[in-house]
Amino acid sequence: MIIEAEDLRKSFKATKAVAGVSLAIGEGETVGLLGPNGAGKSTTLNLLLGLVTADTGQVRILGEDTRRLSDEARRAIGFVPQEYAFFPELSGLANVTYWARLYGLRRRALDTAVRDALEFTGLWDRRKDAAKTYSGGMQRRLNISCGIVHNPKLLIMDEPTVGVDPQSRNHILDSVRTLSAGGATIVYTSHYMEEIQALCDRVVIMDGGKVVADGALEKVIRDNTDERVVLLETPSPEAARDATDQILRHGLLAAAETDVEGSTVVLRLPPDADFNDLAARVLALGLTLESIGERRPSLETVFLTLTGKKLRD
Known part of the structure; x- marks a missing residue:
């Protein structure tokens, strides 16, 4: 396992920020960490990184206790914080070089790693410019360059696309996909559900300092x-109302389980309902339909169900 966390607990005065979090993250996983504000996500990340000491519980990264990590294990970890981790007066090149030196890179290996990191994030052509002259999206990408310059096995990314333009956001998401495809283990937090669904093969949802869901997306x-x-798509609103009447008349569903949205008939079924059986019975009615399909449940719906809060609240 890359990360093993057991029963982590952390309080700040009377506030229980993390209340019994356990996680096991394997090599090559891309895990999305979600939770409303105050759920304990940031504290959990800090505990995983060893930046905050748990009141109780233990974290192991690459098999080592985070309280006593070897230099080799530390160099295997990359962190892209929500806050900027660069010096605005320095150039992009100087900033990434600074972080590469901190991770122990020297001479030709350093030069190659710095160039690779800046090219990876599309900043090589602006490498000599001061970071303060970069756009917001470029600064986010520079943050990523600083976090990946040493080619870490484990990369923790905290809200890497917050406040960026669509072009930079797409560039960052493509970068994360590339890192994941290359075998990196990634823990990714975001306020954007669509990012988690697009990038992650596993999701962990936190609320009130606890994990309320954890598993494959x-x-x-x-x-x-x-x-x-x-969803039953019909040619017109009139056809949709007629289809609904027929479904109710033949007892396929109760009125509370049907709705009409424009020219679409919406049927709400129990989670274990047989879609193919229902579709066959609907078609047997001889209705005028253009298509029959399912509306895919969204991660946002699940999030609201589990936490009762919108992610951006």
Whole structure:
């Protein structure tokens, strides 16, 4: 395992920031960490990194206790914080070189790593310019360059796309995909559900300092969805109302389980309902339909179900 955390607890005065978090993250996983404000995400990241000492519990990274990490283990960790981790007066080149030296890179290996990191984030052509002259999106990308220059096995990214323009956001997401495909283990936090769904194969949802869901993305969505939504597309609103009347008249569903949205009939079924059986019975009615399909449950719906809060609250 790359990360093993057991029953982590951390309080700040009377506030329980983390209340019994346990995690095991294997090599090559890309894990999305979600939670409303105050859920304990940032404290958990700091505990994993060894930046904060837990009141109780233990964290091991690459098999080593974070309280006594070897230099080799430290060099295997990369962190892209939400705050900027560079000096604004220095050039992009100087900033990334600074971090490369901190991680022990020297001479030709340092030069190669710095160039690779800046080219990877699309900043090589602006390497001699002061970081303060970069756009917000470029500064976010510089933050990533500083965090990956030493080619870490484990990369922890805290809100790496906050406040960036769409072009830089797409560049950052593509960069994360490339790092993941290259075998890096990534822990990724974001306020954007679509980023987690696009990048992560596993999701951990926190609320009140505890993990309330943890597993493969599709399984977490499936296990925490209380209905299946089937959509019947018809040629017109009139056809949709007629289809609904026929479905109710033949007793396929109750009125509370049907709705009409424009020319679409919305059928709400129990999570274990047989879609193919329902589709066959609907088609047997001879309705005028253009298509039958399912509305895929969203991670945001699951998040609201588990926490009762919108992520951006």
